[in-house]
Amino acid sequence: MSSIADLVILSGGWRRRLIAFLAGASGALALAPFNVFLAMFIPMTAAVWLIDGAAESKPAPAKSGRPAFRSTALKNAFGIGWWWGFGYFIAGLWWLGAAFLVQPDDFAWALPLGVIGLPAGLAFFPALGFALARLFWAPGPSRILALAAGLGFSEWLRGHVLTGFPWNAYGMALGDHLLLAQFAAIGGLYGLTVLAIAIFAAPALFADRKAVPGRRLLQRIPAGLVVAALILAGLAGFGAVRLATGKTATIASVKVRIMQPNLPQDAKFSPENRDTIVNRYLRLSDRSTGPGHTGLADVNLLVWPESAFPFILSDEPQALAKIGNALPAGTVLVTGAARIETTTGADGKPHTDFLNSIQVLMHGGLILDTYDKLHLVPFGEYMPFAGLLDRLGIRQFVDIPGGFRAGMNHTLLSLPGLPMAAPLICYEAIFPEEVAAAVRAGPSRPGFLINVTNDAWFGHTPGPYQHLAEARLQTIEEGLPLIRAANTGISAIIDPYGRIEAQLGLQEDGVVDGALPKKIAPPPFTHAPELAGILAWLSALGASLLLRRFV
Template sequence: MIPLADRVIHATGWRRWLVAFAAGAVGALAMPPFGVLPALAVSLTPAVWLLDGSMKAGPSRRSGLKAAAGIGWFWGFGYFVAGLWWLGAAFLVEADQFAWALPFGVLGLPALLAFFPAFGFALARLLWLPDASRILAFAFALTASEWLRGHLFTGFPWNSPGMALGQNLWLMQSASLVGLYGLTFMALAIGSAPAMLATGHTRRERWMAPGLAAAFLAAMAAFGAWRVPSEAVANVDNVRLRIMQPNLPQDAKFNPRNRDAIMRRYLTISAVPAAEGSAPATHLIWPESAFPFLLHRDPGSLAQIATLLGPSSVLVTGAARMGEPLPGEAVGKFFNAIQVIDDQGTVIGSYDKVHLVPFGEYVPKFLDAAIRAVGLRQFVHIPGGFEPSESRAALSIPGLPPVAATICYEAIFPGQILPDGPRPNLILNVTNDAWFGQTPGPYQHFAQARLRAVEEGLPLVRAANTGISAVIDPFGRVVKSLPLGVEGAIDAPLPVEISATVYSQFGIFVLTATLVICLMALVARRRPRIIPGPGRTRVNAA
């Protein structure tokens, strides 16, 4: 055993927690926009050694589980603080109202999210054996905790470890088979395998797990290189997209006093002539919540849009929508929506957001009264917050194939973005990341949306207020894009979809079968094995 590993394994007290926090923080470097893949191994290897040390935490199983959960919490706290610090930027958009809460966003949310890896580390400790099988136990347990993080309490699968592999064009192709959580299992197993180099009892034990991890990573890259065609995919006939990126700061975007200036800006950028020889746009796309007013109830703005659009072209835009008031109510419910407007200025289609952002777009009902009692509200200036749509339906847009519409962070949920019914032909994502300025947040959001295209085998069209706006083909290749913090418009064709991927058809079953087989193998290794005969020797004790 090398001295470094020995010191980590035998660390106690605050030194143990400090090592765990630092190891987790290093792991954030593997996420976008940095993409330093070796940082994953630098983060996960000490985590395995720390769990080795939890075996010496006390004479009882309970004390060992408590030590493992503590290690997992500090590791997760470091990971989420380093990876999500940019959330604090949202509290400074209206600093006079929300700056006081900045520590709760920067430290409070990571502290809560850290309970998921705490659970994962404790589960891994239950399955722990002092051999190479603990690498699989670690990967299995943390993948289970990541799945829980993505589903419990509305879910928040942001920066799942699988994104370390999900931002490289070749490595991300495996998501077409196993999705984000499958990538997470692979990333955790590959990233933690180097721990064996310092703790294996024999040369074979030291090198087998890292060697298999390296071979598996190479196989993933080879599969990706084989899967991505050398030529561009075909484009949908008679479709020409124009995506407008206004690059408006958030404090200006939701100020009703700026409504006329905002509309002029949208119209001016959208009306810039296309490149010489390019066909006029058939579909103009604007980002999420594009107006500080209700567009569908503003005839003047609809008339301006009709003047902008060419014959038979349409506008697809994010916009708040108010439903009709119920009997006895003064106003209707508000929805964060995507609306389709034709060249006559008529709203001809709409999609209402299903997965709202807690505290950003609504306040959970059990906290609403308490929060209002002290004069607080959600970030978005909507009376009572937005209401979620009850079901996810395809968005019908003239001239386009069926659309899977997503608004903002709806695009980060693997396996949850397609509407009920027949498979759509493209994914549309409109978003407003201006809340987070020039930080890693918008890059992370873009990378996660891009991975959905690979998982589902569908092109992605993305319009973002401040960026990153793009058209992405079903293999995750960026056809055309506008960088973060740039005003402008891009003209691009719409790539065709490819056949439904293995993940889109059987994803949850593939992942479940893999994890069940892994768990069965780990449990079987922990069972005592008895050699028949006199004395019956116990070979492997649980």
């Protein structure tokens, strides 16, 4: 171990950057769909040694006459952290390139911007994390917690700056393993991330102890590594107890059906195929899957995915009537559907706004309730710096004139005869604070989360698996079950402990049937969701400073 550490610490130039890039990239193996839990030890352990080697061998002179040692070390840590993060994000997000090839004539030219440009931009967050860690760096075990504090804080920033993008947070190496993920009920995604960094970086301490002849193996194990192993065991034990005592209860009277049409994001999904698409949805929705599931007559809640129609449903009375007549009197349909609003602008002229929405329908085609998506996807649903980019001929993936307009506020969905639901469209389900705000939008706590999405843009890649894992973690944080409808998958019914009760795989068409799980008492995380990540970061930083002083 010491020889490997020396190789990393003493490396320089392109070799050092290559080591950082490859180490970061290996972390993607710890994420869905691979879930090689042990793989995260590689990037985090390497991160410690890379920061160890960030200092110059001797301080450089500064204009003030004082040594520039610290500034040089911070600059080196920032630079090597960028290469480490670049590898991590390229390996974890390469599948975004699939979206550019859905309409290759329009977007293939921009493929490098998504596959290389976005990871290059995101890499500035771990670069900052490395620099922050180096600021509090000291020999010994305190530097493990300094890394957890630095990277943990930069991950929190990544989830909030410029609309935020917390996809593939380091904590997901633990968060996609049900036993270990239960800690999210206390610390949430960012608390889990701080713990994950500290646990997976702990093996770096092995290199601090040189081999001594005659010393037994157990005597050579660093105390910090023992503590990390105990924390990991504690997480597993806590999860085991929580899952064993948290039995899944269901509302037996509520029968849920999720329809997964598996429609490709291509020319088949176009307005001229309106009738074919609606007929397909209704045929799948009324499919018999067994004695207890003979069709729509047995269903209380039917859920269709995001943007289910290549037309404005509320402006198509024939389609509304066809769907409404197919719904039994006791069946509620929750579906994704774009809608429009016409308003009068300051210039006195009418303006048409498009919104990505969820709508609630009942027998007869009556639209009972609507939720409009608040957190839009940059470059997918709207264009930042739209005026400039429009002049350059660059448009968003969803070709809506002017892009979508964001909704005004979070609202709960009122579902006749059913518990109220907190709606989440697409990647809104990966933001802990966004989900918390949705849950708190009504006078009382909702009965469940409902997430509609369309991952057809990304084909058979890791993207849809990662999306499911991120959404599932929200059930543990909030103590609420999740009903998830995805166009091409993965659709699922998930209980408030993150257990998947029923699901339909990627790129399959069909239905998912099941009872609605009951919510549980609000977990500790729900009492301060905005503070959980900051408290975890402050705890790591405080512990690092204490260790630095006393150990």
